[in-house]
Amino acid sequence: MALFFSLNLKAQGVPVYDNTNFISPIKQLFESAKQTSNLVKTVKFLKKQKENLEKVNNVVKQLKAVQEIGRNNKRLINVVQNDLRDVLDSPYIKRDEVARVTESFNTIVENSLETMEFIDEILSSDYLKMSDADRAEILKEKEMESKEMVSEINMKTRRYRDIISFRKMQDKINNRETNY
Numbered sequence: 001m002a003l004f005f006s007l008n009l010k011a012q013g014v015p016v017y018d019n020t021n022f023i024s025p026i027k028q029l030f031e032s033a034k035q036t037s038n039l040v041k042t043v044k045f046l047k048k049q050k051e052n053l054e055k056v057n058n059v060v061k062q063l064k065a066v067q068e069i070g071r072n073n074k075r076l077i078n079v080v081q082n083d084l085r086d087v088l089d090s091p092y093i094k095r096d097e098v099a100r101v102t103e104s105f106n107t108i109v110e111n112s113l114e115t116m117e118f119i120d121e122i123l124s125s126d127y128l129k130m131s132d133a134d135r136a137e138i139l140k141e142k143e144m145e146s147k148e149m150v151s152e153i154n155m156k157t158r159r160y161r162d163i164i165s166f167r168k169m170q171d172k173i174n175n176r177e178t179n180y
Helices: 002-006 019-089 095-124 132-174
Strands: none
Touching: 019 095, 019 132, 095 132
16 A cells, blocks of 8 residues: 555546436437327328318218209209290290200200209219218319309390390280270
């Protein structure tokens, strides 16, 4: 020992490592990895739910479009049943006009029936592997077409009623009694 003290050696401190300081950041990394994993799972879940909501939204759009097309077809049938009968029964419509009027209305009704068959085909099968959004878009187009048909048939009915009204007035003028 004397030798040890006589050399006047100065000991530098031996570095001491505290393992708890290393373990704490590693634990934090593990916790962070768990949180990141949970966030990724949450994002995937939310994406799936968003897709489900979009599907439901598209189905609702399809149902509304089909419902509107059905209403428009009902209007067409009512016009044909009621208004067309009045037009054709009028004594002011000539025989050669009856065929043209009937053909005009029949064309519109046939287009309406073809639209309904097409819609049935789209909804009942995997029509060319369409997505719900594509199907909803086509149904929206068909809905617009059916609205145009309703407006066309209403315009034709109004025109024929105007013709009948004009001829009726013309008949009254031509066959009036004069008291001169």
